[in-house]
Amino acid sequence: MFGDAAVRFGQAGDTSFWKRALMFGLLLTPLAALSSRLFGLAFVLAIWLFSRPGGWAVLAMGALVAVKLLPVPTP
Structure with missing residues (x-):
């Protein structure tokens, strides 16, 4: 139409x-x-941690702690 x-x-x-x-x-x-400097620093830290033995576990724990500390939305 x-x-x-x-x-x-x-x-x-x-x-x-x-x-x-x-x-x-x-x-x-x-x-x-x-x-963004913060993004750049976080990216460099993540690459450095991935290159180390067990670094992925540090990033995983950091992500879990960050999710746990996020505020819960109220309805």
Whole structure:
């Protein structure tokens, strides 16, 4: 019913905008994450721990403790 009008105004059928938005999003998201010092330090620490024997267990315990300390949402 509204197909022709939607295509004329670029709301449906025209995927070039969404392809460009996805491309820029995929490029900018890692750059924004890497610019965070906290993310970078956590990433380096995780790589260092994975390279050590039993380091994965330290990361697993850290994740479990972090989940346990998160506040419980109240309804």
